[in-house]
Amino acid sequence: MGYLAIKNLSKSFQNNKVLDRINLDIEKGTFLSLLGPSGCGKTTTLRLIAGFERQDEGTINIGGNMIDRLPPYKRNIGLVFQNYALFPHMTVSQNIAYGLEQRNFTKGEIKKEVSKALEMVQLTGYENRKPRQLSGGQQQRVALARALVIKPSLLLLDESLSALDKKLRVDMQIELRQIQKNIGITTLFVTHDQEEAMTLSDQIAVMKDGKIIQIDTPQKIYEKPINTFVASFIGQSNFFYGKIKDHLQFELQNGQSFLLPHGDYSLNKGQDCIISIRPEKIRMDRNRPSHPHIQGKVKFITYVGNLSMYLIEALGLEIRVQNQNHNDGVPFEINDEIFLSWDSGNQSILFE
Numbered sequence: 001m002g003y004l005a006i007k008n009l010s011k012s013f014q015n016n017k018v019l020d021r022i023n024l025d026i027e028k029g030t031f032l033s034l035l036g037p038s039g040c041g042k043t044t045t046l047r048l049i050a051g052f053e054r055q056d057e058g059t060i061n062i063g064g065n066m067i068d069r070l071p072p073y074k075r076n077i078g079l080v081f082q083n084y085a086l087f088p089h090m091t092v093s094q095n096i097a098y099g100l101e102q103r104n105f106t107k108g109e110i111k112k113e114v115s116k117a118l119e120m121v122q123l124t125g126y127e128n129r130k131p132r133q134l135s136g137g138q139q140q141r142v143a144l145a146r147a148l149v150i151k152p153s154l155l156l157l158d159e160s161l162s163a164l165d166k167k168l169r170v171d172m173q174i175e176l177r178q179i180q181k182n183i184g185i186t187t188l189f190v191t192h193d194q195e196e197a198m199t200l201s202d203q204i205a206v207m208k209d210g211k212i213i214q215i216d217t218p219q220k221i222y223e224k225p226i227n228t229f230v231a232s233f234i235g236q237s238n239f240f241y242g243k244i245k246d247h248l249q250f251e252l253q254n255g256q257s258f259l260l261p262h263g264d265y266s267l268n269k270g271q272d273c274i275i276s277i278r279p280e281k282i283r284m285d286r287n288r289p290s291h292p293h294i295q296g297k298v299k300f301i302t303y304v305g306n307l308s309m310y311l312i313e314a315l316g317l318e319i320r321v322q323n324q325n326h327n328d329g330v331p332f333e334i335n336d337e338i339f340l341s342w343d344s345g346n347q348s349i350l351f352e
């Protein structure tokens, strides 16, 4: 059993099942993001772990201890929310000291711990400011220091960077990840921002409709999504719906067919399936390649600096391709006849 072990956690609000048998098992020190669209149950999962709500079924274990019957203040969990929830009338030091006072630390210990926490978040010198005298990023750091000063066994962050502007947010992501790694604290981070989840996490749990659809490293989630939901929620993908026939032939639902890249398809032959291929994994050639390919025509080009996104019309479908630009500009034009191909290792065969 991992350091944080959640088994079959379910929760309904007025007959609306918002969490449906969630399972999580993660090692100590892991940074895991719960990623999913609005309303999929991310915050509810955190609230159950923190003890603000009671689950209908299931168990929560931290470090081998069953915590689900403990009140929130006995769970030893650090929390940071989107709006930081700092006490406005208290100074930075008083905000950070609060949890230690509740736990009856001595004055001397509190002073020492608050000073260490301020140093960790690079706010030494801001002790006597009130939250309103701080920028958004600084308030965010105070909230983090306040959560960590009690030396929690688990850190829960709920959309905690989403109120910051883009530049500050990226800086804070790096800072947060460094602090988390330095102290080795197991962290659950809620976000609906896929890019943020990719940059920060050791592992991502993709959620949908109260269920965890896939838990994996960011790279696995991107390279080997288990279904079309994961493949389209994280990045973009082209989906070819159809059947693998003989001799690498793939028959699309619209009746057209093309040859798949060389590979072993014996297991999936004859079954309805979906070939998923990311736009940047597709090669685009002017000359007909000798390996399997699809012939198409450029319909639309979006210039994005060092690369361009192409919409290709082929097989009665629209296929998205991302391609590097040359030093002298975009190498293809609208209405160019082109040939598309990719390696079998870059495609995923999906069943939903």
Ligand code: ATP
Pocket: 013, 014, 018, 036, 037, 038, 039, 040, 041, 042, 043, 044, 045, 192
């Ligand atoms: P977001 O990204 O928008 O914050 P989320 O994935 O965190 O969404 P939750 O906040 O966990 O989603 O909510 C999941 C579902 O549970 C939603 O449909 C929400 O309306 C419902 N819900 C959450 N809390 C309550 C409550 N106290 N009473 C009734 N319904 C609730």
